[in-house]
Each structure stands twice: as structure tokens, then as C-alpha cells.
Amino acid sequence: MKIFLPRPDHRWLSWWENRPAYLALDVALVAGCAAAALFAGGSPWRLLVFFVALPTLLIRRRFPWLPVVAMPLFCWSSGVLPAMVVCYTVARQWGWRWRTLLSFLLTAGGTVIVAWDPTPDDGVLYQLFFPPAWLALPVLGGLWMRQRHTLLNALRERARQAERERDLLAERAVAAERRRIAREMHDVVAHRVSTIALQAGALSVTAPDERTIETAEVIRQVSAQALTELREILNVLRHDQPESADGVHGVQSDGSVQADVATLVRDCVAAGGNIHLHAATEIPVVTGAVRRAVYRVAQEALTNAAKHAPHARVDIRLVDEQGELQLTVTNRRGGKRPSGHAVPGSGYGLLGMRERVTLVQGNLHTGPTLEGGYRVHAAFPLVSTVAKESA
Numbered sequence: 419m420k421i422f423l424p425r426p427d428h429r430w431l432s433w434w435e436n437r438p439a440y441l442a443l444d445v446a447l448v449a450g451c452a453a454a455a456l457f458a459g460g461s462p463w464r465l466l467v468f469f470v471a472l473p474t475l476l477i478r479r480r481f482p483w484l485p486v487v488a489m490p491l492f493c494w495s496s497g498v499l500p501a502m503v504v505c506y507t508v509a510r511q512w513g514w515r516w517r518t519l520l521s522f523l524l525t526a527g528g529t530v531i532v533a534w535d536p537t538p539d540d541g542v543l544y545q546l547f548f549p550p551a552w553l554a555l556p557v558l559g560g561l562w563m564r565q566r567h568t569l570l571n572a573l574r575e576r577a578r579q580a581e582r583e584r585d586l587l588a589e590r591a592v593a594a595e596r597r598r599i600a601r602e603m604h605d606v607v608a609h610r611v612s613t614i615a616l617q618a619g620a621l622s623v624t625a626p627d628e629r630t631i632e633t634a635e636v637i638r639q640v641s642a643q644a645l646t647e648l649r650e651i652l653n654v655l656r657h658d659q660p661e662s663a664d665g666v667h668g669v670q671s672d673g674s675v676q677a678d679v680a681t682l683v684r685d686c687v688a689a690g691g692n693i694h695l696h697a698a699t700e701i702p703v704v705t706g707a708v709r710r711a712v713y714r715v716a717q718e719a720l721t722n723a724a725k726h727a728p729h730a731r732v733d734i735r736l737v738d739e740q741g742e743l744q745l746t747v748t749n750r751r752g753g754k755r756p757s758g759h760a761v762p763g764s765g766y767g768l769l770g771m772r773e774r775v776t777l778v779q780g781n782l783h784t785g786p787t788l789e790g791g792y793r794v795h796a797a798f799p800l801v802s803t804v805a806k807e808s809a
Contacts, residue, residue: 433480440479448476451500467491475503482511486521501525502556509560513568522557600655608648615641636689643685675704675743678713679736686720692729693720697736704743708798711774712736712745715782718767719747719794727752727791742780743798751790771796 434440455468471488478485485504492500508521618638625631676697683695723732730752775782780798787793
């Protein structure tokens, strides 16, 4: 059983862009500034003012204007290092704005005033331009980081837009191909099946004997059912509607997998098949996908048996064993079909069965038997089994 632990709440990190590394960096920065101030020494009043203004550096990402307001205190008490941090912060947060320029001018002016020496050894120009030059470096770094962040966001948005456009084009291509397939099926397959149904109906009216009338009526009913299923499939292809969660196209039953298979066997027996069904009385509930897969696998197995072993006995076994719904279709060796009466095949029957079984996490085994027949065995998961695995 999987145990899901609650995810930690990081809302308190929103001031640091939800990144613990940014919080750690700001804490280290504040600690470094405090250590530098203590190492440089000075009057107790200057240290007190510095430590009052110091917490503004810790929350500078959320409130960049606070360290700007505290900048005169930094300039008077500790020197240029906090001023450089504030200049970088405002440039990084605000970009090319008048607020950035104003903050830089105030910070530079305050630094020049505090560091002014009436009797300079380096000259007046040095005192006027050296502090602003040092402060210009973090401003340029902050502007560069701001521009880089903006560019990366634009590139990410462009990539997302390109991905959305690609998915949209793919969906349009799939929809166009589905409509083309539906059009071809309607123009070719539906026409052929309709012709078969009409000819069978005419034969059932004009046939000279009862046996021929019964056979023609079976052909007409099967053709009509095939047309009904074909219309439903065409509707799905044209309108991109998902397949129904319950039931199988064209099958009228009481809503159980046994009834679906029994209906299929009854129709095949009416068409002249030698089919025997052995189904359990009670089978646990299965999902709609498993129910459809069971029906289609049984249908394809019976079609292959009728095609390759005509008039041979076919046994269908549908039981609940070992926590799985097991379907076994076995046909014996059949007689040879008269020349010229071979039914063409697409070669995708077994592949389609395997794909359907795999999609519902089942297993499929096919192969010849020792007696010369053929066996199809499929095992499908039950609803209870799926629930236990997902728990």
C-alpha cells in the first residue's frame, strides 16, 4: 500500500521566490555585513544604528524600498558594502525605472557625504567620483540579471507557445485523417455491406426452399448489424467522440460480460457455426474497457476459426480463476475450404487482439494445439484486483 505524506508548506518562502537557496544567500549576506561592521569597529551608536537597519537586507527581495529608506543609516554607520547590495537589489527588482535612478543617486550622494574628507589626500574629484563608480558596478549587474530574467521568461513562453501550436497542428492532422478514414469507410465498406444486406433480403423472398431462406435471413441480419456498428464507428471517427464506457457497439445484453459473449455465440451459431460456450454462472464486475476487450478478442478468435477451420468445433471458456477473468477459445482442426472460397484477411487480427489485451493490463497467449487446432487464451484483470493495485 502506498503511503502519501503531506507535502511541506513553503508559503513562508514566497518572500525569497520559493527558493531556500535565496534565503540562505540573504542570511549569509546579512551575517557577512554584520561581521564586517564588528571587525571594523566604531562607536556603539553607529553599531546600534547599523544593526537596526540590517534586517532590511534580509527582506530586500520582497520589499526593495525598505533598504532604500534605510540607506542613510547604512551610509552613516557602516560604509559602502550594504550600499552596493541595495543598488544591486533595486536594479534587479525594478530594472530601467526612475526609481532605480533615484535610489542610485540617493545612495551615491549619501556615500559621498558620509565619506567626505575636508582635507583630502586623494583630491576632490576622487572623493566625488570614486564612491558612485563603485556603486555603478552592482547597478549594472542588477540590470543585467533583470534583463536575463526577462529574456528567459520570454524564451520559456515562446517554447510553450510553440508546443501548444505543435499540439494543435497534430490534433488538426489527426482529425483530418479520422475524417478521411470515415469517408473512405462510408464510401467503400458501407456500400458493400449495404449491397450484401439488400441481396440477402431479396434472396430470402425469392428462395425456393426453407433452408436457403433461413441462411439468407441470417446474412441479412448480420449485414444489418454490421451496418449499425459501422455507423457508430463512423460517428466516433467524424465527431471525435470517446468510446462508451459500458457495453459494446451493436450488442444488446443485460450489461454483463457473460451476456456479451453469449450474444456473440448465439449469432455465430445462427450463422451455422459449431460453437460451445462454457461460462461461469457468476463473474465479478469488470470495467467497460475490459468488457469490450473480452468481446472483441472472442469475436476475432471466432472469425479466425471460421476462416481457417470452417465447420470445426469451437469451445469458448469464460471463467474467473486466480483473481483474473480468463477467456479461452479453442478450435479443432477444420476441413479444407473449397478453392476459390478463401476469405481474405488483413493480417492484423492477432496484433489487434494483443493491443486490446495489453491496453487493459492483461496477457494474451496464442498458438496451435497438439491436436492440430488453435488456441487463444487471454487473462484480464478484475475490478477488485485493479483497486488493490492502486491502493
